[in-house]
Amino acid sequence: MNPSGLSPVPEDDAAVEVSRVELRRPDTVMPAYAAKPRGARPNTPGVVVVMHIWGIDEPIREVVRRFAKAGFAAIAPDLYSRFRAPGGDGEADISKFRPFLEKLQNAQVDGDLRAAALWLKTAHPQGKVGVAGFCNGGATALRQAIDNDDVFAADAVWYGKVSGIDGSRIRMPIVGNYGEKDTSIPPDTVRAFRKILRAPSDIAIYPTSGHAFFDHTRPAYVPVAAEDSWRRTIAFLTKYLKS
Numbered sequence: 001m002n003p004s005g006l007s008p009v010p011e012d013d014a015a016v017e018v019s020r021v022e023l024r025r026p027d028t029v030m031p032a033y034a035a036k037p038r039g040a041r042p043n044t045p046g047v048v049v050v051m052h053i054w055g056i057d058e059p060i061r062e063v064v065r066r067f068a069k070a071g072f073a074a075i076a077p078d079l080y081s082r083f084r085a086p087g088g089d090g091e092a093d094i095s096k097f098r099p100f101l102e103k104l105q106n107a108q109v110d111g112d113l114r115a116a117a118l119w120l121k122t123a124h125p126q127g128k129v130g131v132a133g134f135c136n137g138g139a140t141a142l143r144q145a146i147d148n149d150d151v152f153a154a155d156a157v158w159y160g161k162v163s164g165i166d167g168s169r170i171r172m173p174i175v176g177n178y179g180e181k182d183t184s185i186p187p188d189t190v191r192a193f194r195k196i197l198r199a200p201s202d203i204a205i206y207p208t209s210g211h212a213f214f215d216h217t218r219p220a221y222v223p224v225a226a227e228d229s230w231r232r233t234i235a236f237l238t239k240y241l242k243s
Helices: 056-069 100-102 107-125 135-146 187-196 223-241
Strands: 016-025 028-039 046-050 074-077 129-134 154-158 172-180 201-206
Touching: 016 107, 028 107, 046 056, 046 107, 046 135, 046 223, 056 074, 056 129, 100 107, 107 129, 107 135, 107 154, 129 135, 129 223, 135 154, 135 172, 154 201, 154 223, 172 187, 172 223, 187 201, 201 223
Parallel strands: 046 074, 046 129, 129 154, 154 172, 172 201
Antiparallel strands: 016 028, 028 074
16 A cells, blocks of 8 residues: 555655755754755755654655655654664554653654754755654644744644644644544544634544554555545645745
């Protein structure tokens, strides 16, 4: 299966340039996976991709490449790199990753994502930068609309929890993708969040989908919802990052 029901974007795709980079942080050197459109310019917009619980596995790497093919420079920092977490490729046991997820601290993660955004801004100084995330990474991405609203210009969320986020404080454009059958994020909480948003937004709740419907490597994958969520997200980010 391919993410979003679209053709895969392999590392050797002629339209993208893939790199593995390092972000210097006060306490560590953090590896990150990056990709950009071939022939990217100073005004190429960027997206910081926040990993899901499985870390920087192939679905996240392909999202980075997919953003690049859509015309965005993208980078996914390895937020687990301080803890020697296992790789997520081919893993089915989520319990292996929960201890590492629990070690992540909001302030530290906010700094890591800010560093990734500044890396993009250094490479493309005239380009706006957005943030996107999946699952726990979606919740983290959503938090950036408040915590790092001076570096990010738009926010894309796939099934990230809205509890604890004061939507009335958000001024950043938000595109959100949720599932009606998601037992971990009650859809009524998403509807309530959507109602109090004052920023430009496009929050969809897919009736046939549950959690993790975008992840083509796992059983929750729903091709129709994944494809539509990608289409809407790219249209939204194009409007707010490329203008």
